[in-house]
Amino acid sequence: MEELKSAINQHLNQIDIFTADLQSGFQPAIDNLYGFFHAIDWKEPWVLCLISFHISLLLLVFISRNNINFQMCFFLITLSGVYLAEKINFILGNNWRSFAGQNYFDPHGVFFSVLWSGPLLIISILILINTLFSLCQLIVKWKRAELKHRARVSRNKQD
Structure with a gap:
């Protein structure tokens, strides 16, 4: 039973990390894209x-x-x-x-x-x-x- 609880907790932690990435939105990707295009002459x-x-x-x-x-x-x-x-x-x-x-x-x-x-x-x-x-x-x-x-x-x- 303890193994099941541990597996569920690990799964929930992974979901929390994933949802935190989604909550940040596309702004980091857009910032990287702007940086890429501004670095080019x-x-x-x-x-x-x-x-x-x-x-x-x-x-x-x-x-x-x-x-x-x-x-x-x-x-x-x-x-x-x-x-x-x-x-x-x-x-x-x-x-x-x-x-x-x-x-x-x-x-x-x-x-x-x-x-x-x-x-x-x-x-x-x-x-x-x-x-x-x-x-x-x-x-x-x-x-x-x-x-x-x-x-x-x-x-x-x-x-």
Whole structure:
């Protein structure tokens, strides 16, 4: 019986800790986010180039939305960019003095994940959603064609 009481008390203590975290709300996360964005010099040329690179990729996704084959290749390229993010972060971390005012490239890759992998993953998700919509439309076309074909076959059998 004593073990049961001990287990219940431990469980209640864990719930108290969890509810205390929830009561603090999202303010600590928002404070960390503000700190992250204020630590970046958004006027550095390489940061502006990176942002314009992601914007151009996004425009390319919207322009090529009807070309599924191109988008599938583009999907693989964007996911390859995410896969190579750790290596790119390491290379840029070793050479940051040649292009940046401060070392943004921490060993854990948080900065690079936010500014490189995050937008690439969003672009990949958009490509995936577009592909799913295209596949749904293709299934509808195929089913309509199948129904028309069945109607023609049944008409020919009746004649």
